[in-house]
Amino acid sequence: MISLTEENYLKALFNLANHAGEVNVNELSKQLSIKMPTVTSMMKKLAEKKLVHYESYKPLRLTEKGKKEAGLVIRKHRLTEMFLVDKMGFGWEEVHDIAEQVEHVRSVVFFDKIDELLGFPKIDPHGAPIPDKNGKFAWIAYDKLSDCHAGETVRVSAVIHTSSEFLKFLNNREIRLGTKIKIKSVESFDGSMVVSYDNRSADTLSHTVCERLLVEKE
Amino acid sequence: MISLTEENYLKALFNLANHAGEVNVNELSKQLSIKMPTVTSMMKKLAEKKLVHYESYKPLRLTEKGKKEAGLVIRKHRLTEMFLVDKMGFGWEEVHDIAEQVEHVRSVVFFDKIDELLGFPKIDPHGAPIPDKNGKFAWIAYDKLSDCHAGETVRVSAVIHTSSEFLKFLNNREIRLGTKIKIKSVESFDGSMVVSYDNRSADTLSHTVCERLLVEKE
DNA sequence: CTACGATGTTAGATATACCTAACAAAATGT
C-alpha cells in the first residue's frame, strides 16, 4: 500500500526526472516544499519498498516499480483534469489544484468510469500524455515554440502549466491547444517572437511564453 | 482547519445522534472501528476546537459549530453520491465507498459545480436530504414501512443503506425510490409483509427489509 | 590543493492518530 504522501513523492520524482532520469534530494525538497532531511528519510523508506534506488550522496532514481506507480498517480491526475474540463465545464487554469486532491482517491472503478466517459483520452487538457493502465507513457516529442524560426507555421500541442497565471494569460490572448501560429519574426536580443494566429495579425510573445508553448510543425 | 480524520468523527457523531442528539463513546467507537481510548482523546481535541461538548462519563453532543461542520461534510458526501449516480452512471449500491473518499476534497468550487450540474438537488440517491451550504438539514419525516398497516398504499421515499447488499437486494426486487407499494397483509408473528407493486402481484418482504424502507403514505 | 559554499545525512524533537494494558465509574441483575 502506497500512502498519499508517498504518492506525492513518486509523482514529484517522476516529473522532475522527465528528461534526466535522475533527481537531487535538494531539487525534490524544493519541488515539494519539504525540508531535505525529511526527503532523505522518505527516500530510505521508498527504497525499502523497492520504489526508488537510493544510495547516500548519489542522485535519486525511480525503480521500474516506482515508475509504474508514479505513472498510475499521474494517470489519475490527468484523467481527473480532463474530466473537470470536458465534463464539468472548468477552465484549464482551474483544474490542477482540484485534481491534486481527487488523484488520491483509491477506487479503480471510479477512474475507469471517468476514462470511459471521456472516450479513453490520450492527452490531458494541457496536452500532456495520459499514462495507460500499467502506468506507461506514450511519449510525444514536441518542439518548444522558442526553438522555432521565422517563417514557420506551427500548431500548439501542449503547454507547460506550472502556474495558472500562465494559463490565464493564454486565455486572454485566446491561445489554446490546436491554435495555428505563424512566426513572422524573432527578436534576436530577447528571443521574443512576433506571430500571427486566428484573427490576430501581429502579436508579440515573450521568450518566457515561447519556452512554455510546445508545438508541432505543420 | 478540520482534518480528514476529524471530519470522519464529526460525520459519525452526526449520523449516530440523528434522533437522540446524544452519543456514547462506545457507540462512536464501534461505528468508526476505532478503540475507545482513541475516541476519548479525539473528543477532548474536538472539545478544545469547540466542535463537541465533552465531559467525562457524559454522553457526547455536537456543538452548533460541530453540527454545521458535520453538515458540510455530509453535504459533500451526498452531492458526490448524487453526481456518481446521475452524471456518471454508477448504481446506488456502488457509490457510498467512492463518496467516502471524494467527500474529503477541499475545494468549494468543485462541490458548487457538482451542485449546479445536478440542478441543486435536495436529496441524494438513497432519499437522504442534502444539507445546504450552511450545513443545515431540511428534515423530512418519513414512516418506516414496518410501521404501516395492511390495506395502506405507500411510496418508497428513502432507504437506510448501511450495506450495499441491501441495495443489491432491492435492485433484484426492482424496488427503487418512488415505487408505489400496496400492503396486502402483515404477518403478526414475524412482521413480514405481503405487498404488491409494479407488476408483482404478491411479494413477501421480511421485517428486516421493511424496517429499512422509508415511505410516505399516499 | 585547500577552503568554502552547496548539498546531503544524522540525531533528536514535535504533532497526529492510532494501539494495549490497567484502572475507574456507571449500570445492572439477583
Next chain:
DNA sequence: ACATTTTGTTAGGTATATCTAACATCGTAG
C-alpha cells in the same frame, strides 16, 4: 446492596510525516 458487566479514562507505547540543529561530504574557485 453488592458483585459483575459494561462503559469510559489514564498511562504509556507505536508509526507516519514533519521539523531544526549539527555534522559530513561533495564540488569548485581561488
